Amino acid sequence: MKNQHMITGMEVKTSEDHLKVCKMKKKVLRKQIRAQHTLMRHEGIECISHATQSLVIANAGLGNGMSRHQLLRIVEEYGLVETLLMPPNKPYSFVKYGTTEEAKKAFDALNGKEVTLEDFDQNIVLYVNFVEKVLWQNVVPTSLPPGLMIIEKIISPEEERRMLESIDWTGDEDTRNAQKTLKYRRVKHFGYEFCYDNNNVDKDKPLPGGLPEICNLLLDKWLKQGYIKHKPDQLTVNQYEPGQGIPPHIDTHSAFEDEIISLSLGAKIVMDFKHPDGHTVAVMLPRCSLLVMAGESRYLWTHGITPRKYDVIQASELGQKVRKITADVGDLTLNRRETRTSFTFRKVRRSPCNCIYPSVCDSQKGQQRQEQPSFPHSQMEALKLEQEYVHKVYEEIAIHFSSTRHSPWPRIVEFLRSLPKGSIVADVGCGNGKYLGINKDLYMVGCDRSKNLVDICGEKNFQAFVCDALSVPILSGSCDACISIAVIHHFSTAERRLATIRELVRLLRPGGTALIYVWAMEQEYKNQKSKYLKEKNGSEDKEEEIDSGTAQRPLCDPMPDSSSQVLARSDQPLNDSKDESCDAKPVADSRLPVHTNRTSFHSQDLLVPWHLKGGTKKKGEGVDTVLLPAGSKESQELTPVFHRYYHVFCEGELEAACRTLDCVRVQKSYYDQGNWCVVLEKL
Template sequence: MEIDCNSQRSQKLSKTEKKLRQKQMKARHTLLKHEGIECVSYPTESLVVANGGLGNGVNRRQLLCVVEECGPVEALLMPPNKPYSFVRYGTIEDSKRAYDSLNGKEILSEDCSQNVVLYLSFVGKVSWEDMAPTALPPGLRVIEELVSPEEERELLESINWTEDEVISNAQRSLKHRRVKHFGYEFQYDNNNVDRDRPLPGGLPDICNTLLAKCLEMGYIKHKPDQLTINQYEPGQGIPSHIDTHSAFEDEIISLSLGAEIVMDFKHPDGCAAAIMLPQRSLLVMTGESRYLWTHGITPRKFDVVQASKGQNIGTVTADIGDLTLSKRGRRTSFTFRKVRRSPCNCSYPSVCDSQHKDTAPMFPANEREASMLEEKFVHEVYEEIARHFSSTRHSPWPRVVEFLRALPCGAIVADVGCGNGKYLGVSPNLYMFGCDRSKNLVDICGVKGFQAFVCDVLSVPIRSGSCDACISIAVIHHFSTAERRLASLRELVRLLRPGGKALVYVWAMEQEYNKQKSKYLKEKRACKGKVEEIDTSAMKAADDNDCQGSVDPNEDVSQYKGRCCNVTQVAHSNLPVHTNRTSFDSQDLLVPWHLKDGTKQKAGHANSHLASPADSHTLSPVFHRYYHVFCEGELEQACKALDGIKVQKSYYDQGNWCVVLEKL
């Protein structure tokens, strides 16, 4: 009997080791595929620790304590916002000991929300040249300790958050972040102020000393007349944006009180800088940093910061790898601006609304205009291009398939905005149905034998709480206001039962992220001055999410080389038109679709604009679809404005921002 028991224990251990080895190999594959980190099969002094990174809630001090159990550590390198780390031991023996004893070890994440399982692999030489700290954007300054702790306390105590205020409809969406305005009310519906309607009382008197110091020190040239006070609880943020050029003068200053925070700056070319704003510091934005770079705060409860000397992290030093997690506190910002009285004449006309009045307004002013814009540049277009669109949509996205196949057998799944239904037949173990605003696309689903019906995504005629899961792939970016995009997310959540999950994909503003170019951008066409006539009969319409973020693998993209879509205007629209296979210059734009359906149509179609001179010829039309492309963190921020949900996962997938939501 004792022999049998030992045999069973040995067999059980063997199964455990086999399972651990499989997960370890999966972690290696993921690191190589998504991060370019190649593991080696032989022992070295250096190890990569998958799952053990700042990006998934593991603190530097916490990980250091674990890896030091196996021997003296020469370096612990933790890249910002990455779910892995590198550890280097003094000897190969210590490294092998860590490999053998720490693989599969569970530790608790910093916020105690989950257990994290570590998977270690040997790596060769680790280069940190590409992770050097980014310099401040031009024109940006951070002045530390501008006010004393006593002045900070007085400023915070001066805010009366309890007084009654008139809250506009636009501000109701800010219910999760407290906001107050002085001097002029900032209008969130058009990102501007009404110069003819100043608020009574002007700026609080308590700010006079602070502003006088800023003028004296040369941080500002003119005394501000508008103040916005924001209070951020841990986990809250603000989407990336540029303060409207025509609304305010060059200098914008923001005082951080109560807690430190990291603010993310991004250049249109994809360059990014995460800037720490210490408590009681002043941020000064002028010139390029004010007019060209977007700035925002990613909603999270921990920031990646430089480990201070005061923290007991041992003698391990690794230059820029000396990073750790800092828990956010309640931060209150005082942002001062000077209202502009004349048009902006900055050196950045491509993003200046004063110098592009022919393209303003960029956003619908109300629900009626939003509905009309979407009807013309979304619904009507998809009805026209449905057959051609469907012919280019036959390859399901791998990570969407992964989400669906991970659902339990018999799960009821709604594909909201199902298009031609390419996901409806992914798994025979699921009960899937689809819905779409386009009747012609729904008819195609019917021909394929799928269950689908026509409806508006904002009002799905399905009982609340009846679905185990929902997917919304390349749909929400077609809504033209933040309120309508939020309403579409709210409708997805309504369909879910408690514990149900939703997967959402939207186009990303960042078509190059973490050195990962979308396949769409990799295949961008070169325009060399002379506009060639485009033979649309020889082109495939590779403009949708399957190719904006990632070209359909069955599509021959070589046929685009040397061609150029040089459309710059569309009749009856003030929106910019995107040049296909280039980076985005605007978040709200029209994207051309070159129709190929075997028919020819005369130039001047009501909803198209030809890409080349028509003369007396007839050409296949070019249709234009409206898109709002999302900046990093914007989709997560919208999701976190919903009640009763948890963002389980967020990631970037070949030109798309993606989230997995769970209904609590």
């Protein structure tokens, strides 16, 4: 009897264990499928159900703290690894095995496997899927910003030691050399003190003692060698501990001359450079190297150091073995930061700056206001404003603009894929047509005011034609659905914005639906910053703006200091918007203010700069010539800056405009990463 009870108990226990195992397998499968969908939705990585030699491993990426050497040890347990590719700042990696059987073995063993990140002492869970091949197309070699130069090994180890010893950090606050301890680093000034309250120097108050003697000797040497063009008279020494950095900034134009140089001592570092159009370049500054910034890289690009304890660098820089790896990004790994000291030399400016980048020049900003256009007070003024600051501008920037508009937004894709098969859909203001091919089961046609953008649609074999959104040559009631993405905010009066919505409704059949997106005044909503504001701090490295595809959420945060999980994301819609007024300042004396990119909006009606990349200015054809010095040769040849008119919408404003139409019912309104959005139905 006793043995019988023991056997029965063992059977029960075995059954319970089996049940737990089954539940665990189901949970892992659920999360694996969820990871698969997330990869496809946000990264365009198509996972497949049948076994191949290649795998994508979610949560095992540089972006969430997995180092190359640790991942290589993990995956090598299951067979010969032909390729290991770790894209920068991404929370996943690709691995290709010598045989399908080896890949299948790794697939079975690693799915749901919990591992501890060696460098962070944090646990993550791996989720694995098969892919057809290991390929990462989005990363291409990037060139340095124009005017940027790096000279490696410019000083000897002995000179490095002497320079570091010349700075005494042990004493109290040093008034003679203006030593300070800032929030993120220790700082010492020589020659002139840089005042952080106004980001400038007092040119009439030089510090006693000048620059350290060893610095003068090196500067004279570099001047003779041709590395620098003039001898600096101001020095800022920054000391960074691991995890410290400096926010993105441009050295004040009125404070210093063109050339700025920085010597990196003690350790290497990655410095991030960012163009106003959103393009970013991560530049490795080796130990004992000299960074020289001049021209565009000094005046137009921001530079900064992201606060973190690790940088993504080439594995070959650490002497690690690289095997049969795809070029460009295959040999990336994480490098632990060490204490770094930078010597940044500058020459104090004695006259106002007259550079060709007035949009970011404090010396010239006062000159812009006189020629800025006024807010329109009549139909004719509105037409003229839109012609000059919308239509002509998009014709000029079409190619560059299109190059930054390539990733469809998830919720717009969701709307298009929810439509019945065979639906006729009009994309009014289609731009380069990135939504025209989303759903092959729809009959989609696009239209746009810009001929050059419509031509780009034609090159992609999309159906599109040129017209104004106020008058679309399509029969009334012939469309099952319409979309208007980032268009209506370019109309300069409330009457014209409402007329555009009315035209969309005219195209719809009864029961048809329209989806409308416009820029939002509120770039911080429900305690969350939009992608547009986040990019100010360099947290993402995309070029697009708030009406672009890259505002969708990444799989996980790209910071190596935290271990974000690919499956911890939520995509819940926000509640419907309330009809509330926003805190927008009126336009002073009717002049339209020029917005500073990647900052909050302070006026509903404004001009937003576009820095044209890879183009030339055509005089008098839609370029906001106020931004370029009149008559200068450079103004005709270098980096034109265009201004686009926008009316940014307050919460509830778009919905309220739709509700004024009797034949419309608002199905849904929501906020999507810096845009107000409405889905309406024609009654």
